[in-house]
Amino acid sequence: MVQSKPAFLASGRVFILCLVSIVLFSAFPVFAQQAGSSVPLLFDSRERLAKPDLSSLVRLRFLTSVDFPPFNFTDQTGKLAGFNVDLAREICAELEIADKCQIQALPFADLQKALAGSQGDAVIAGIAVTPELRREFLFSRPYLMLPARFVRNTAASVKGTTAAGLAGHSVGVVKDTVHEAMLSAFFPAIKVQPFDNREALLAALKERKVDAAFADALQLSFWVASPASDKCCALFDGPYTSEHFLGEGMTIMLRQNDSVLTAAIDHALATLSRNGRLQEIYLRYFPYGLY
Incomplete structure (x- = not known):
């Protein structure tokens, strides 16, 4: 069975693609100057991961897709681009095998079968980690978590700068989602107002039918930065x-017999996390910030 991307993107690729195109291609210089958030370090600074010997490696073929912006997509010139694409290249550079690296795009539904059939060596495309997949494949350590965030209508009177100030306020969320369950579990004092879909939720927020909304930070960050929000709102x-609610984060999937390559990728991810290169890529594709 083919596993999906995180649920919030699997159901809204067109929505995100439009916002990414508007923000990254039209307004990138403006919002890049405003970026101030940092990607959290997911590797212990005291942990040292050994760099395996890859001298016998013939090539490293990364597989990805083109329907998961801003992680992997085709840019205005038709070239493969995105956070995951740049990260794959940095991993190869860090492992000193750039001349052996290839990145190929396939339909998302074909990635698992292609990896199992040795048509590639690693999948970097936002495949959600599940117990079923762990029985068939290896996964790298997470390199990025996709958090949830609040976004508030700036015309609403909210006390303070924390979620405690939303107690008693109406906060919208898309019903029957992990974000609805997470909102109820984490913030029982908030008045939850469910909506059928994301479009209805954001329209209600913009029109101040609710004072705030709770959803994934990726969608919210690009929406707030886009003309669609009409500058109504802020994270x-x-x-x-x-x-428990949002999964293990972004990882790279490999075959079960590729433990050495998995260890090498973990070493590269840890190094890129510590030396700031992961942060540079993050700011390139998330100019408004997730954190």
Whole structure:
């Protein structure tokens, strides 16, 4: 069975693609100057991961897709681009195998089968980690968590700068989602107002039918920065992460017999996290910030 991307993107690729195109391609210089958030370090600074010997490696073929912006997509010139694409290249450079690296795009639904059939060596495309997949594949350590955030209508009167100030306020969320369950579990004092879909939720927020909304930070950050929001709103408090509700984060999937390559990728990810290169890529594709 083919596993999906995180649920919030699997159901809204067109929505995100439009916002990414507007923000990254039209207004990138403006919002890049405003960026001030940092990607959290997911590797212990005291932990040292050995760099395996890859001298016998013939090539490293990364597989990805083109429908998961801003992680992997085709840019205005038709070239493969995105956070994951740049990260794959940095991993190869860090492992000193750039001349052996290839990145190929396939339909998302074909990635698992292609990896199992040795048509590639690693998948970097936002595949959600599940117990079923762990029985078939290896996964790298997480390199990025996709948090949840609040966004508030700036015309609403909210006390303070934390979620405690939203107690008693109406906060919208898309019903029957992990974000609805997370909101109720984390903030029982908030008045939750469910909506059928994301479009209805954001329209209600813009029109102040609710004072705030709770959803994934990726969608909210690009929406706030886009003309669609009409400068009505701002990200508020957070970020909030939860492996129980939001999964293990972004990882790279490899075959079960590729433990040496998995260890090498973990070494590269840890190094890029510590030396700031992961942060540079993050700011390139998330100019408004997730955290």
